[in-house]
Amino acid sequence: MGGMAPPPDAHENSAHGTVSGQLVQAKDIHGDVTINVSSVPAAPASDVSLDPPRLATAVRGRDDLLTVLGDAMRAGAAVPHVLTGPGGFGKTTVAAALAERARSDGWTVFWIRPGSVTASMLEAAVEVGGSREEAERLRGTRHQAARWVWRHLDEAPRPWLLVIDNADRPEELDPDNRVGDQLGWMRASPGGFVLVTSRIDDPALWAPAEVHRVGELDARSATRALADHAGLPSLPGADVLAERLGGVPLALHLAGRILATHRVLFPDSNALLDRLASGIESLDDLAAPFVVGTDADRKLLSGVWELSLRLVAERDAYAAPLLRLLAVLGPEGKDIPLRRLPISELREGPFDGMDEAATARAVNALVVHGLVSVTTHQNETSLRLHPLVSETVRTALTEDDVPLLDEAEHLLEWQRDRDLDMESAALFMITMSRIRLHSQDKRSIGNSALKLIGAIEQVHLQALRTLVSVARTLLRLGSTSEAEEVLIGCVDAGTKSFGAHDATVMSARHFLAESRLYQDRLDDAEEAFRAVHADRARVFGGEHPDTLDSLYQLGLTALRRERWDEATEILGSVREKRARTSDEEDPLALLAAQNMAYVTMRRGDPAAAEPEFRHVHTTRKRDLGPDHHMTADAAYYVALARLEMGDAENALTWFTEVLRVWNAQLSQDHPQVAMVERSIAEAERAVARRPEAP
Structure with a gap:
């Protein structure tokens, strides 16, 4: 008989695939085999550091x-x-x-x-x-x-x-x-x-x-911290630079390191401050070379806020776009009233589907991450961003965020003239952002109005429209000279790019004429209003709201010149046309009615004027609310009529309410605030002169 065949692969002695633990390979073994396997060795200990960071400078303000x-x-x-x-x-x-x-x-x-x-x-x-x-x-x-x-x-x-x-x-x-x-x-x-x-x-x-x-440092501590990081016992101009950096310790640290490292480029604080005028991103650009390590994203301003956005986005999808919107609406630490963020107006683009509950969750996510704070003033709740947070977030905007800028401008138009200071700052930042996003040099614009105007020709018409809105708001705030400077640039740049008869350019011309009227340069104002009224009538027609607005300003100029018959005729025409094409409570019709009543009062009949003033006030109070500056404007003329009628006590009550609203809405140094303060003093003197009852 032949020998027994070996089992298949009996002499194969190779191992295939992954082997875990110990492998024993044997060939032709006869007899007992004992294998002693050692215990599995422990995994190496994790290489973790329990050492705290070491401080390079003194800790200030804590x-x-x-x-x-x-x-x-x-x-x-x-x-x-x-x-x-x-x-x-x-x-x-x-x-x-x-x-x-x-x-x-x-x-x-x-x-x-x-x-x-x-x-x-x-x-x-x-x-x-x-x-x-x-x-x-x-x-x-x-x-x-x-x-x-x-x-x-x-x-x-x-x-x-x-x-x-x-x-x-x-x-x-x-x-x-x-x-x-x-x-x-x-x-x-x-x-x-x-x-x-x-x-x-x-x-x-x-x-x-x-x-x-833990918040930002106070001014004194921030100044000392900046000098510490620069390695200098004292640092001229450090207080101004520290204020520019908002007292944020990381920004102070980066600025100090830059001053210590680049003393040839930046021999003092003012030199670095000048560089930062082009934008806060310059701080990161200059500091980046000496920021290293695995946690480098926590050591630059841009990285800090990007990390915050990532963290907040993990918890709420709406929070990150809401922060970008707030950064545009609330620059420079401006309060953003919650009423400026209505759900009905926030359901487009990145806010599609957001309801009241989702809005509350998004706001809460931003608040708990320290990106937004909640303030309350006169029973109104507002949101506020630290100026450096809002600036850094805006710097990171890209062309994909243009719809967000459109949304912000829509919200500002929705309640126009309700919060003039906030609106002015927000419109300026929208303009800056539009120009930066469409400019070849993304970081050359800075925060200068003149640089913005110089860049107008490089961008689309929307940026010019927004900047004209900035100037209009500045006029309402009483910043007449600043508004005039912006408008001159808008008219020049707009005329070159789009022509003198472009609608936006004609708006700039109109508001430029207004700025001259407010400065009592009546000849210049009248000539400019006549020209823009003629152009608007030719382009839009005689009853277009813009055409009638310029005609109204001609009536106001005649009133300032005390040409009462001419003023009454022009203002009456504006009122009649707006009442016919819109209604009698149209804002321009009300303005015309109020100024016609003023002519009546100046002609010696305050009793006949007072009911007209009251009608305007009642309508504005209903439509705009009691705290709107234009409601207070109508109240001022009611008070003036009462004073002219000899009712000083009643007038004083009205004047005091006007002062409250104008102080809040227009600021304490507004010309109209000074005007009502003079009227209050006059009413008080009249009350004091009144003989006491026997």
């Missing part, structure tokens, strides 16, 4: 906060403490300063960074006496690991400070519970003091932890 934290740390806090505030405002610096104090007092300091919380906490427990083998065994068991870590920290042989820095995603501290419940990595402990830093300013999330909000 003495009171550090005293509170130091006292709580030494007394043994019953709850963790949390530092909240926007990125770049110095939370980490405060924590690092506390860490230096703790170390000097003999405390152990543990610094936990985002992305490695579990590994760092396990390492901290090992540092105070825990077994490394146990730590590695528990690494994948979150709840057991947390109990094990805190047991060792509670029983540590000497006191410790544990800082959990940049906890901007609180779920990293406990994905299953509210972080304030203290079931995860943030807990109070008898063994030491726990301090957390986070952008999330939500006391309900952290409670019962004690929350401290």
Whole structure:
């Protein structure tokens, strides 16, 4: 018989594929085989750093906060403490300063960074006496690991400070519970003091932890901090530069580093301030070469706000576009009343589908991330951005954001002349943004009105329209000279690009004539109004609202010259035509009626004028509200008529209400405010002269 064939592949002695653990290969083995397998070696310990950052300069403006934290740390806090505030405002610096104090007092300091919380906490427990083998065994068991870590920290042989820095995603501290419940990595402990830093300013999330909000530095501290970072005992002009940077610690740090590094380019603060006139992005451009490390995005202004936007976008889809809209509507720290953000007007583009609940969630997301603050004045709720936040956000706008600029301008037109100061600033920023987005050099425009005017010819007509609206609002605010300067540039640039009979150019010409009327340059104003009225009549027709607006201004010029018959004829024509094509309560018809009544009063019949003034006031109060500056304008003439009629006490009541509204809406240095103050003084003298009743 032949020999037995071997089993298939009996002598194949190769291994294929991934091998885990130990592999034993044998060939032609006879007899017993014993294999002794060693235990699986422990995974190498995570390479985490528990060392706090070291401070390069003194900490300015935080003495009171550090005293509170130091006292709580030494007394043994019953709850963790949390530092909240926007990125770049110095939370980490405060924590690092506390860490230096703790170390000097003999405390152990543990610094936990985002992305490695579990590994760092396990390492901290090992540092105070825990077994490394146990730590590695528990690494994948979150709840057991947390109990094990805190047991060792509670029983540590000497006191410790544990800082959990940049906890901007609180779920990293406990994905299953509210972080304030203290079931995860943030807990109070008898063994030491726990301090957390986070952008999330939500006391309900952290409670019962004690929350401290870290804001911008006061003027004195900001100036000293800037000099510290520049490495100079004193820095001329530092106060002005610090104000430009809004007291934001990160911006002060970057500016100081720039001044220290580039002393040839920037021998003093004023030189850097001049560079920043072209835009805050210059700060990042100059500082970028010496900002390095894995967390570089937290070390530049643009990176700080981009990170904030990413964080807020993770929680709410509407929050990021809403922040960009607010950055346009509220530059320079201007308050944006919530009524300027109606749901009915915010359902286009990035806000499609947003209802009241979604709006509330988006606003709340921005507030808790420290990007927006809520203010209340005279029972009205408004939103406010820090000037540096809004400027940095606007700098990041791209051509994809042009519809957002359109939306912002639509909102401003929707309640035009209701908040003149806010509208003026917002319209200017919309113009700047439009020009920058359509300019070849995206960063050469800056914040100068003259530079904006010079760039008008490079962009589409919409930018010119917006800048004319800026000038119109400046006129309403009483900034006549500034408005005239802007309008001269608009007329020149617009005429070259679009022709003298373009509708926007004719609007600029009209408002330029208004600026001269307000300066009592009556000859110049009358000539300009006649020219623009003739051009508008030829282009639009005699009854077009714009044509009649120029005709109305001719009537007003005649009134200023005390040509009463001419003024009455012109104003009567405007009123009749607007009443016929619109209605008698049309705003221009009301203006004409009010000034016709003024002519009647100046001709010696205030009793006949007063009912007309009251009619205008009643209509405006109904349509515009009691606090609108034009409602107060009508009230002023009611008061003036009462004063002329000898009713000084009643007049004084009306004048006082006018002053309240104009102070709030027009500012205290507006010419109309001075006018009503003079009228109040006259009414008070009349009341004082009145003989007392027997």
